[in-house]
Amino acid sequence: MLGTHSLEKRELGRTREKIPVIGMGTWEIGDVQNEGRLLEIQALRKGIEFGMSMIDTAEMYGYGNAEKLVGEAIKGMRDEVFIVTKVSPEHFGYDDILRSCESSIRRLGVEHIDLYLLHWPTREVPIEETMKAMEELVSRGKIRYIGVSNFSVAQTSKAREALPRSEIACNQARYSLTHRAIESELLPFCEKERLTVIAYSPLDTGKVLTKKIPPGLQEKYGMTPAQLMLNWVTYKETVVAIPKASKIEHVKENAVAVSTRISADDYKTLSRLFD
Ligand code: NAP
Numbered sequence: 150m151l152g153t154h155s156l157e158k159r160e161l162g163r164t165r166e167k168i169p170v171i172g173m174g175t176w177e178i179g180d181v182q183n184e185g186r187l188l189e190i191q192a193l194r195k196g197i198e199f200g201m202s203m204i205d206t207a208e209m210y211g212y213g214n215a216e217k218l219v220g221e222a223i224k225g226m227r228d229e230v231f232i233v234t235k236v237s238p239e240h241f242g243y244d245d246i247l248r249s250c251e252s253s254i255r256r257l258g259v260e261h262i263d264l265y266l267l268h269w270p271t272r273e274v275p276i277e278e279t280m281k282a283m284e285e286l287v288s289r290g291k292i293r294y295i296g297v298s299n300f301s302v303a304q305t306s307k308a309r310e311a312l313p314r315s316e317i318a319c320n321q322a323r324y325s326l327t328h329r330a331i332e333s334e335l336l337p338f339c340e341k342e343r344l345t346v347i348a349y350s351p352l353d354t355g356k357v358l359t360k361k362i363p364p365g366l367q368e369k370y371g372m373t374p375a376q377l378m379l380n381w382v383t384y385k386e387t388v389v390a391i392p393k394a395s396k397i398e399h400v401k402e403n404a405v406a407v408s409t410r411i412s413a414d415d416y417k418t419l420s421r422l423f424d
Contacts, residue, residue: 156200157407159389161264162318163343164294168231170383170407172203173400174349174393179211179218186218192400193222197230199404205321205347205391206257207235207268208249213256220258232257233264233347233391235298235321238271246282250291265292266321267308269299276304280311287315294318296347302338317344324348324388326358326378326423340387351382351390363418370409375399377419379406384416 158167173196178189193204204223206215216234223230234257240249253262265286267279286292297308298321309317320339322331324346331346339346358374366377375392382390394400411419 155408156202156404159345159386161294161345162296163316164318166231166263166294166318168203168345168389169200170389171201171379171403172205172231172233172347172389172391173201173403174391175204175206175215175219176210176393177215178393178395179214179216188397189218189395190222192395192397193219194226195397196394196400196404197223197226199400201400201404202229203231203233203389203391205233205349207237207266208240208253209235209237209268213252216253216256220256224258227259231263232259233266233296233321234262235266235268237268238273241267241271241274241279243278243282243285246279247285250286254291261290262292264294264296264318266296266298266319267300270297270301270304276308277311280308284312284314296321298322298347298349302334305335305338305344319345319347321347321349321391323350324382324390325351325353326381326419327353327356329423336385336387340385344387346388348382348388348390352378352392361422363422366415366419369415370411372406372409373402376402376406377411379403380409380411381416381419383407384411 156169159170161168204219206219234253236249283295295315296319324331352375362374392403
């Protein structure tokens with residue numbers, strides 16, 4: 150069933166904040182003009198209405214254009230939306246982060262960012278300096294929670310040690326039925342330490358499976374391959390997913406992808422197929 154807040158929510162790390170198990174990505178959104186732009190805005194607004202109220206963006210997406218589009222899409226709906234954005238590694242210096250965050254806030258047209266992520270690890274700036282700036286942003290009320298993206302277990306641990314007063318709430322990592330690298334170390338680590346994994350490219354960037362799904366599984370659940378992929382990727386409590394969809398039909402499909410859960414046996418069957 151579609152409707153606001155109908156989607157399952159999960160705790161973000163240990164923050165007690167609840168976020169929807171399916172959010173929305175915005176990579177490659179915001180670069181077209183006129184009708185295309187309106188359609189992208191409409192898709193995001195529909196998604197929020199259907200409960201996918203976590204929007205993931207980044208300062209580097211379209212050099213700020215994605216954040217601007219998100220800002221337009223959430224006008225009048227700010228309180229219903231959980232905004233995630235990311236600072237790029239070339240801005241990990243103390244003053245650079247403060248500036249980047251201000252710019253993101255301005256482009257998004259908000260008072261604060263809900264979750265601010267370090268987009269990738271870098272060796273150029275000591276993590277202690279970077280995290281000092283992140284804590285400063287929390288204390289100024291510019292961001293609510295801190296997270297990382299594309300960090301290994303060792304890098305995440307080091308980043309945690311560099312945060313005396315705050316916690317790292319999540320690690321955003323590539324994860325889908327067909328990209329399973331995090332299962333060996335990062336996923337077990339996040340489960341043990343209670344960090345949320347935000348699965349990016351959960352539909353394998355649109356290379357949605359068709360041929361490999363076992364016969365009968367789609368019919369059994371009345372799900373499309375994309376819905377099965379989203380259902381599978383969020384099977385574990387630690388994981389939420391952020392599919393990107395600019396087509397309304399895709400938005401609608403994704404919003405109901407977890408309204409029924411696949412069985413443990415079918416989860417295992419799908420897992421084995423792509424091992
Ligand atoms: P994705 O979400 O796996 O795939 C997006 C593609 O799937 C689009 O072409 C979309 O088509 C299509 N799609 C969406 N829903 C569908 C459905 N129900 N049925 C069939 N096709 C469907 O790939 P992604 O954009 O790479 O990843 C998602 C988000 O993760 C990004 O947008 C970004 O916010 C984030 N991300 C983060 C990082 C990082 O380094 N932290 C890296 C990559 C991505 P339409 O658009 O035509 O609807």
